[in-house]
Amino acid sequence: MTVADLSRSEMDRPDLPARGVLGASAPRKEDHRLLRGDGAFTDDVQPARAAQMAVARCPYPHARIVSIDTSRAERLPGVLHILTGADIRETTGPLTVLRPVPGAPELPYRALADGVATHEGQPVVSVVATSRHIAEDALDLLDIEYEPLPHVVDTMEALGPGAPVLQPAVLDSNLLAAQTDRRGDPEARLREADVVVGARFRINRVTALPMEPRAVVAQWRPGARMLTVHASTQVPHLVRKQLAETLGLDESEIRTVAGDVGGGFGLKLGVFPEDVLACVHAMALRLPVKWVEDRGEHFRGSTHARESVHDYTIGADAEGRIVAMMDRYVTDLGGWNSPFGSAQLSSVVFNGPYKVHDGLVERRVALTNKTPIGAYRGYGQPEVNFAYERLMDMLARELGADPVELRARNMVTQAELPWENPAGAVYDSGDYERCLRMAAEAVGWSRHRDAPRTLREDGRIVGIGFSSFVERTGYASSRFLARRGSRFGAHESVTLRANRSGGVDAYTGVSSMGQSSETAFAQVISHVTGIAYDAVRVHGGDTAASPLNTGAFASRTMIAASGALKAAGEEFAAKTRRIAAYALGCAPEEVRIEGREARADGRTVPLAEVFTRALTGQGIPPEEEPGLECTAHFEPMDAAYSFGTAAAVVSVDPVTGEFDVERFVLAHDGGTLVNPAVVEGQIRGALAQGFGAALGEELRYDPGTGQLVNGSMMDYFVPTAADVPPVELLHTEVPSPVTPFGVRGVGEAGTIPPAAAVANAVCDALSAWGVELFTLPITPESIWRAMRAATGQEAP
Amino acid sequence: MTAVHDSPGSLDQDAEPTAVVTVSVNGAEVTGRVPVRMHAADFLRQRLGLTGTHVGCEQGVCGMCTVIVDGEAVKSCLMLACQLDGRAVRTVESLAEGDRLGPLQEAFAARGALQCGFCTPGLLMTATALAYQGGRPDREAVREEIAGVLCRCTGYEPIVTAIEEYFAGLPETGEEEENART
Incomplete structure (x- = not known):
């Protein structure tokens, strides 16, 4: 069942009884103005x-x-x-x-x-x-x-001897910093391992390219x-x-x-x-x-993103149990430190969904004479996923093992969660193997596994590839951020204010960039208070008309905001009930808020009257203060980890390297879904960006002149409507135990698995030649070159 | 700091060569004087206040500025305002009747075909112009037709579905009946 199927039947009912609006695909608050060209862009x-x-x-x-x-x-x-x-x-x-x-x-x-x-x-x-x-x-x-x-644009050359030092006043090389997270003795485990696979993976420089x-x-x-x-x-x-x-x-x-x-995506x-x-x-x-x-x-x-070089090694025993994972990587920072700088999450989730005690991840940050790198949807997670998921398939080939069974054997199980990885990240909950099995079944893996990789009638060979991942969503408290030196908090906030029309004005610092926060916030408010979804108006993005907050990034908005919305909503509803009870002559406990009225024992009073009483102070209980306005802040104490597995079915022409992604299945868990249609939109959109970065987008610099050679939309190809492969979404819903309502972030997951899944499918198709891909993007040329290399032929 | 002018004086662009254009915009005739190098998108946005037409690349690639000129979808960043003289322009602001969304807009909302909404006017006008041609493009044809408007949010699938449903709901055209008979 797709995400959309779950709740399509509940669409187009903005007036539906408020309970039930959480989890429904309520029509988006943002749509009407945007469809009429009446948005207010800068x-x-x-x-x-x-x-x-x-x-x-x-x-x-x-x-x-x-x-x-x-x-x-x-x-x-x-x-x-x-x-x-x-x-x-x-x-x-x-x-x-x-x-x-x-x-x-x-x-x-x-x-x-x-x-x-x-x-x-x-x-x-x-x-x-x-x-x-x-x-x-x-x-x-x-x-x-x-x-x-003198300039240097290549990431690794910038760290090599003889490179011009870009910041000689504060540094004696272009290495800005190195940070290592480790647990146990991964070096020793690798020496003892029965099988070791490792390679250098190069991740392309791309850019978020919001349309505005x-x-x-x-x-x-x-x-x-x-x-x-x-x-x-x-x-x-x-x-x-x-x-x-x-x-x-x-x-x-x-x-x-x-x-x-008009789109942000971290940029x-x-x-x-x-x-x-x-x-x-x-x-x-x-x-x-x-x-x-x-x-x-x-x-x-503006900022670019992703460019990095990962030297990744995995060791396993003869049964295919992983004994050590080690990633030493370099991120390219560009010419200076943008507000967010280069990606950090490659370190946090470097081992993906796999259980390993002994592990090491080293992040080095290199300065180069290129446009600064900044945040971009995924922020290190697609990059490291490409490395460890390519290696999982190579490990399977080394062991003669089924890549699905190898993954399943090594995944952290539901019973083992919560579980702390070697970098100190605490995975909260989930059933990782279930998503893997769902994706494998959807693409008919067991039939394909045992079939020979032979030419189809059209001269192509079909391969299937997988990519499993966990995704860190939200921040685990301001104390966590303080330890990382971040100069912002982890909280969100909201003010709810009654109006005389019988509705609620909600004020938030979260701006509206396509993530549907106005819609989702109104759904939570309606769910918590009982007030009609249609009677809630969300005003966002104005610092003079909102309580101080953090902002919309890191898949954190819903995780943090839902706690604030819940607390403010409960306080707001309680006072509404007290005033309504006074009007109805009953006890507050007897009052229920339903849509645009409060009711008790068959009698009703319109919310417009209740709120007018509150705002004027006329006709409220003597001990009650006038006004009806509630502000709440909420800071999550833990991050929630989304997870999933993608499966790509790819046909490859072994002569030319041309290929098509014929099917792409993603089985994903985003915890409790506030609005399934919005979640599906987030996942599809992030997947499209993932395909773009995996299959075509690449900002190239000429090493001789240091110039960006394809810095225009004429030369930098983001996917058009004719380019995005067919996507099938599967879905589990394991509520997170560490967040209000059990939500997980859903904005970035889709960016993570496309590159690894497609590359693994290509390598599966061409396994008879021993082709392995290590570089993004994946193009017919890169496949053709890998074929030539694997068969000992020279390539121009 | 270099203060070039003590007083900025008039901000009218007196120094610019100008021309007078008369153009029908969403059914109303407009006459105005414009700098000869002002492009059509800026004219619509800045002179007429029709800010639903967006500007995304100014080189005719992204499609944010797509409007309909004499029945055809046009990237208005590649056209000068002067070139609109004597022509009929239709923009996204014309699609709703009063506060009621048109059927194409309704289909976009029902299918989740927009997120940030920046590309939406360009896609709506491209699909509207496509409808002028008659016919019932299939999904693949819709994908090709809208490939000149980029969207970075949705992955396109819901946009294609919305446009397909919009076409399904259009009355049969004479041309189609003609084709059906032969």
Whole structure:
């Protein structure tokens, strides 16, 4: 049964009795405005007299800025204001990092390059003019003299001898930090193991590519000392904090508003240089200043993701029981430390769903002259999954074992959970093997396993590959984050306020970027209070109209917010019942809230009347305070681990390497589902991004010039409607014991298994040749080359 | 810091060469003076306030800015505002009747065919233009037809289903009847 089948019958019933709305595919609150073109994206904010900003960027991967002459640009009619690195050094502090690399020196950088730029696309000068055309014309009139410096773009070369050191003031190499998590003696276990498999896996550099680019509109009222910043961000409260730090303002002097956000996927986490620049210009000019990123800037000036090199080794005994897992990997940070920096979760879940006592994971962070790496959906989990799941198939081949049975034998069992992995992560609950068996059965594995891998009529060979995973969702408490040096909390918050129309206004700092938080929050509120789903309105993303929160990332929103929604909802409902009881002349315990009224013993009072009594203080119990507004915060104490197994059926042409993913089955557990249709949407969307990164997307740099060679949508191919393979979803629902309502995060799971499952299927199809894939993306060319290598032929 | 102008003065773009265009937008005739290098998407968004048409790449790849010009789906970032002179434009704002969503919009909502909603207007206008051609494209044809509009959220499957259902609900066209007879 697919996720959608579970609750389709309950759709289109927004008026249904409130209990039951949790777990139903309630119609999305966000849809109506977005379908009518009435969303409020940042570029839709058009203040009168707004000036427009454009940014000159370093064309070299590494260069000293010798001189900047702005005089010709200044003379262009319509140009209003120009900033250089010297101006920014005088007026602002460095951009702050939300997630510093533990144990590493800070790499302070400013909104405009301060003497030296370390990647192509780093902002160097910003210009504000009366129109975007004029601002961009002015960029052509800037005379900037650069002295190119030696550069390095390859991750491993950057750590090698002879590489230019990018931050010589604070580092003597490009190794920013190394962190090791270990348990037991994995080196000894590997020496004793009957079978050892290991390889170097290269993960491609990709980018999240939200359809809405970044954008910011800054407005300053000096007399009020109020800076209003509209920005396309996943974290408005954290942007406010960072802007205050960088601009030297009090947080009270900044209001950040994220309206509709056209996709985030981790990229829109925190302050970017252009956000600071727009604010500085606006404060100098006393005019609204707008900047909307163009796509060329997006490819160079936003963040990239994933690029890493994993040296992974697994040892097992002759029966196929894993005795040690060891991953030493390097993540590429790029030219400086973005607010979130490079992925960390490869370490947390490095062993996947497999039970192993002795293990080691070492993370090294390398600086290169490329666009900074930031967070992206999955944040290390797809990368490490490719390595350990490829090795599980290689181990099966070494042992002559069935790859499904080998996985099943090594998975942490339901009885063993909760279980702590060698990196200290505590897996909470689940039935990992069940998802594996479901996926294997769905693709007819047992028949395929014993059949010869022979040519089909169309000249192709069919292979089946699997990928099993666990996914860390949410953060395990602010204390956990503090130990990692993170400068944000783990909580979410909500304010519920009654209105005289008989409805509830819910205020949250969570902005709406497609994750359906308005819908899901209203469902939980309706579930907890009994108030009709239709009577709940969620207002999100405005720091001036929401309690302080953390933000929408790390698959954490529902995990943390559901606790706050539950607590606030219960308090809200209790007071509603007390006032309704007073109106009805009965005891509060007798009152039930149903839809838009409160009822007791056959009599009813409309919520509009109850709430009006509450808000005016007229007609409420004498001991009751007027008003009806409840705020709650909630911090989860543990992370919840989603899990699942994907199976890919792939046909491969052994002559050309061309291939098609003919079926892709994902059996997944997301705990209690608040809204099954939304969950299905999250999984399908993440899978599409997973396929994109596995099968086509790759940002390439030319090693000689250090230039990004495919930084446009013409050259960087994300999946279109004609490209996404057919997906079948299977589903289990094991509630997490560590979260409110048993929810798990569901936003990122789909990004994890596609690469490994497809690669394993290709290698299964071509097993007669002994083909193994170690590099992403998987392309006909890479398969063809692997075939040539396996058969001892040279390839050009 | 370089203060180029003490007073910004008029922010009208006096220095820009301009032209007058007359265009029918969602059934209403509009006449206005525009900079000759303003593209059609900016004209719709900034001059007419029709911000449902989005801009995603400004090079005709992503399809966010797709509108209908004289019955055909067009990427309005690749067109100048001047080129709209004398033509009829239809944007996403025309699809609902009052507060009531049109059938294509209803199908999108029912099938979960949107998440962040940034690509949605482009997809809706592409499918609307496709309907002008008559016929009943199958799923594969729908996939090919909408491949010029990118979506990073949904994985496309629900979009294809929604468009398919929308076509299934359209009255049979004369052309189709003609085809059915022959």
